[in-house]
Amino acid sequence: MINKPTPVIDADSRQYWEGAKSKKLMMQYNKNSNEYFLYSSSLGGIKHNENIEWKEVSGRGEIYSFTLVHAPAGEAFKDDIPYIVALITLEEGARIISNIIIEEGEKISIGDRVTVHFEKYSEELTIPKFKLVK
Amino acid sequence: MQRTANPSTAVRFRPGPPIKDFNIMSKFPCIVGASDFPLQDRGKAKEGNTELTIQRYCAQKALEQAGLNFSDVNGIAVAGMWGVPGPGIMQPNVLTEYLGIKNPRWLEGTNIGGSTFLLHVNHACQAIEAGICDTVLILYGSMQKSKMLRSLGNRLAIYSNQFEVVAGLPLPVGAYAMAAQRHMHTFGSTKETLAEIAVATRAWATMNSNAAFQDPLTMEEAMSSRIITSPLHRSDCCLVTDGGGALVLTSHEKSKNLKTNPIYIRGYGETNSHSSINYMPNLERLEIAEFSSSNAYKMSKLSPKNMDLTMIYDSFTITVLLTLEAIGACGPGEGKDFVKDGNIAPGGSFPLNTNGGGLSYCHPGMYGIFTIIEATQQLWGLCGERQLDDPQNAICHGTGGVLSSASTLILSKEKN
Numbered sequence: 193m194i195n196k197p198t199p200v201i202d203a204d205s206r207q208y209w210e211g212a213k214s215k216k217l218m219m220q221y222n223k224n225s226n227e228y229f230l231y232s233s234s235l236g237g238i239k240h241n242e243n244i245e246w247k248e249v250s251g252r253g254e255i256y257s258f259t260l261v262h263a264p265a266g267e268a269f270k271d272d273i274p275y276i277v278a279l280i281t282l283e284e285g286a287r288i289i290s291n292i293i294i295e296e297g298e299k300i301s302i303g304d305r306v307t308v309h310f311e312k313y314s315e316e317l318t319i320p321k322f323k324l325v326k
Numbered sequence: 327m328q329r330t331a332n333p334s335t336a337v338r339f340r341p342g343p344p345i346k347d348f349n350i351m352s353k354f355p356c357i358v359g360a361s362d363f364p365l366q367d368r369g370k371a372k373e374g375n376t377e378l379t380i381q382r383y384c385a386q387k388a389l390e391q392a393g394l395n396f397s398d399v400n401g402i403a404v405a406g407m408w409g410v411p412g413p414g415i416m417q418p419n420v421l422t423e424y425l426g427i428k429n430p431r432w433l434e435g436t437n438i439g440g441s442t443f444l445l446h447v448n449h450a451c452q453a454i455e456a457g458i459c460d461t462v463l464i465l466y467g468s469m470q471k472s473k474m475l476r477s478l479g480n481r482l483a484i485y486s487n488q489f490e491v492v493a494g495l496p497l498p499v500g501a502y503a504m505a506a507q508r509h510m511h512t513f514g515s516t517k518e519t520l521a522e523i524a525v526a527t528r529a530w531a532t533m534n535s536n537a538a539f540q541d542p543l544t545m546e547e548a549m550s551s552r553i554i555t556s557p558l559h560r561s562d563c564c565l566v567t568d569g570g571g572a573l574v575l576t577s578h579e580k581s582k583n584l585k586t587n588p589i590y591i592r593g594y595g596e597t598n599s600h601s602s603i604n605y606m607p608n609l610e611r612l613e614i615a616e617f618s619s620s621n622a623y624k625m626s627k628l629s630p631k632n633m634d635l636t637m638i639y640d641s642f643t644i645t646v647l648l649t650l651e652a653i654g655a656c657g658p659g660e661g662k663d664f665v666k667d668g669n670i671a672p673g674g675s676f677p678l679n680t681n682g683g684g685l686s687y688c689h690p691g692m693y694g695i696f697t698i699i700e701a702t703q704q705l706w707g708l709c710g711e712r713q714l715d716d717p718q719n720a721i722c723h724g725t726g727g728v729l730s731s732a733s734t735l736i737l738s739k740e741k742n
Contacts, residue, residue, distance in 0.1 A: 197481070199488040232486045232605050257511075257609050259503035260556040261496055266479020269494040277495045279504060279604060289490045289604040302511040319492060 194267045198317055204231050207246040212318040215310045219286050221247040228286040251308030252325070253282035258292065258300060280306060280322055291321045298324060339599045339607035341617050344624055351625075354741045355451040356581050356588035359388030359574030360702040362536065362688075363467070369538035369567025369688050370472050377408045377570070378424050380467035384572035385425060392574050393585040394461060399427050401459035401575075403434035403446035406466060407475075407691050421465055432459040438598060439726020440639055443573070443695035444733035448594040450575045460580050467570035468690030476566045476691070486602040496555055499563060499642065501603035501728035503555045506644035508609035510557060513659035517557055519666075520643040521548035524561040524685055526671035527640060531682025533672070533712035538565055539686045561685075562643040569690035571699050578741055589702045590741045592719075593626030595619060598731035606729055614732035615652035615723060622721070622734040623654070630654035633736075634717035635704050636676065637697035639724040640683040649723055650678075653734070672712070680704060680712050694724035694733070701737050 201209050204220075208230065211218030219228045223243035227233075238244065258278035264270050276292040278300075292300060293309060306322040313319060361384045366372060371380055381404070389395060404417045413420045418433045432453045434446050443464055450462040470476055478496035481487065495501065509515050528543035543561065551560035581588040595618035600606050607613055623629055630653065638649045647661040655676065656664040664670075670678040679685075681700040684693040701720035703709050722735045 196494070197479075197483040197491050199492050200482065200484045201488075202485070205488060230489070230604070232600075232602070257504040257508040259495075259500050259507060259558075261494065261500060262552075262556070263478055263496055263499070263554045265481070265491070265494045265496040265500070266477060268479065272494065275494060277490065277493045277500055277504075279609075287604055289493060289495070289602070291493050302507065 196268045209317070211248065212310055212320050216248045217251045217308045217320050218246050219249045219282070219284065221245050228282070228284040230286055230288050249282055249284045249286070253280045253306055255279070255292070255300060255302050255304045255306060256281045256287060257302060276300065278322070290319070293321055293323050300324065339613045341597050344617070344620050351455065351742075353455050354578035354590055355454040355575055356578060356590045356741070357573055357698070357702050357737070358392040358576050358581050358584050358586045358588055359394070359572070360699045361387035361391070361572050362696060362699050363570040365536055365538065365567060365569055365688055369565055369569065371469060371568040375469065377406060377467040377469050378420070380469070380568070380570035381421060381465045381572065382425060384467070384570050385463055385465060388572040388574045389463070391586050394574060396425055396427060398461045399463045400430060401432035401450060401453055401462035402427055402430050402465070403450060403462065404465040405435055405437040405442045405446070405692065406468060407470070408468065432462065438731040440641060440692045440694045441724030441726035441731050441733040442692055443698065444722060444724040444735050445596050447573065447575065447591060447698060447735055448596055448733060451591050451594060454575065454577050460577050462575040464573040464575065464695070466690075466692060466695045468692070469568050470691050471566050471568045486605065490602060490604065498728045499558060500555050502642040502644050503558045504603060505606070505609040505648065505729055506557050509644065509647065512610040513662065515647060515662040517549060517559070518545070519647065519662040520558070520562050521545050522665045523640070523643040523646045523670070524548045526665070526668065526674070527679050527683045527685045529671045530680050530712060531686035533710070534682045534687055537682040537687040538567055539682070558642060558644070564641050564684035564689035564693070565686070567688040567690055569688040571695040573695065573698060587706065587739065588741070589705050590738050591735060592628060592738045593622035593624070593736040594734060595621030595625070596731070596733040600730050601727065603728045611658055612648040612652040612725070612729060612732070615649050615725065615734070618732040618734040619653040619721070619723060622736045626736040626738070628719055628736055628738070632719050633721045634677070635680065635701055635714060635720040636678045637701045637720060637722040638679060639693055639697055640679055640685050641693065641725060643685070645725050645729070646679070648729070649725065653721065653723055677714050680709065680714065694726070697722040697724060698735060705737060705739050
């Protein structure tokens with residue numbers, strides 16, 4: 193069996209993955225502009241010394257777009273097909289990309305409300321995923 | 327639901343207004359050589375070839391068309407995905423050495439994905455305008471099919487891509503699928519819309535003896551082809567083939583002594599917005615193509631209605647739909663009606679991707695150069711069965727990465 197890819201955790205993602213281990217969804221927050229973001233900012237440039245801090249966010253949001261994957265991203269995901277990868281717009285405004293876990297018979301659409309669900313892979317890695325709000 | 331920021335502005339594309347004062351074309355850069363590479367067996371290079379022999383073949387053909395030699399070349403641009411880690415990281419060095427280019431004065435090796443070669447032409451125009459060089463060779467070669475190099479996975483979970491790789495997004499197709507889903511949601515396009523594009527493109531490929539797929543494709547076959555990642559089916563995805571191409575650019579002055587009729591580059595544009603699909607501003611609109619093409623139109627003083635041929639990098643059918651709406655062939659959301667009823671197929675009113683595109687002709691990984699080769703050959707009148715009736719102007723548009731980068735060219739038989 194081929195292991196799933198694990199993130200190469202770096203300065204801009206450490207708090208996200210660390211937070212997930214204790215079931216907290218963490219985002220970067222720019223105090224100057226009152227805007228949240230994950231990793232990269234397309235908000236018109238963030239300076240290195242700008243007023244940035246990591247904050248826990250609600251974990252609630254809505255589906256911006258999604259795809260139901262039938263041709264997996266390599267052997268490691270073969271047993272999971274079909275699975276959903278989605279772009280989610282959080283209530284706080286940041287967009288993130290993750291999986292949506294659905295129960296049998298559930299269907300999803302753009303605009304559906306979702307909430308975070310932490311999936312523990314190992315002592316080192318917990319992945320924030322999402323489920324539909326019922 | 328409470329919000330502190332508007333989601334539609336969470337990620338924004340803000341390139342500013344189009345570039346002003348484009349009146350810098352005094353040397354009238356032009357294409358005088360353009361060749362692709364012969365393929366066989368559903369898109370394979372004949373055994374014994376390498377990425378380098380492919381590029382040498384195409385370069386020699388393109389130079390011969392113009393009546394030039396390798397010794398005339400004083401600028402070189404090349405990019406590709408082979409030879410990494412290793413010499414492929416520095417492709418201009420490899421090709422200069424291999425081809426025996428003695429005194430290159432201008433080098434270009436930028437890689438922004440499949441749109442790269444349109445960007446190389448842009449930059450070559452700037453170098454020719456500036457008088458840095460006057461004979462530029464633009465090259466591409468790939469053996470990705472023969473070497474079985476492509477996979478939807480095996481991406482490293484690093485930098486801004488780490489989240490999507492961990493989530494198992496097949497790349498690049500999954501990113502394009504999410505754009506298609508969003509386009510369908512916003513504008514009411516359907517899987518029939520996408521199939522129309524695949525079918526029309528294949529109809530053009532039936533007239534290209536170098537195309538990997540030359541049998542007609544029906545709507546039923548397209549829509550019942552295997553689902554890859556919703557809403558994209560197999561027929562919505564580009565091929566995996568080998569291949570290559572070369573272009574030779576020079577100035578109007580120098581072209582007077584050459585064998586081919588110069589095809590002038592009347593306008594160009596380029597930009598980008600993101601690397602990971604998570605940071606694409608609006609997935610239902612290709613804003614980078616709007617910006618890039620509007621610059622190209624402005625520079626050329628031509629408009630969408632002046633274009634006799636449109637060559638769009640068709641990595642996926644959705645790329646074509648988004649690009650048509652972005653470059654002014656039709657308005658945002660109008661693509662679903664625009665592509666109907668054979669409008670973009672042979673015999674339709676809007677000739678598009680007449681070589682059969684990345685969907686049916688070839689797709690060696692970075693297809694952009696083939697949009698320029700086909701447009702040039704159509705303007706020369708050399709396209710045989712699929713030749714259009716005396717086209718004067720063509721637009722080429724390339725998309726790279728995951729709808730990440732854009733580059734546009736406007737080509738014409740007339741210099742101004």
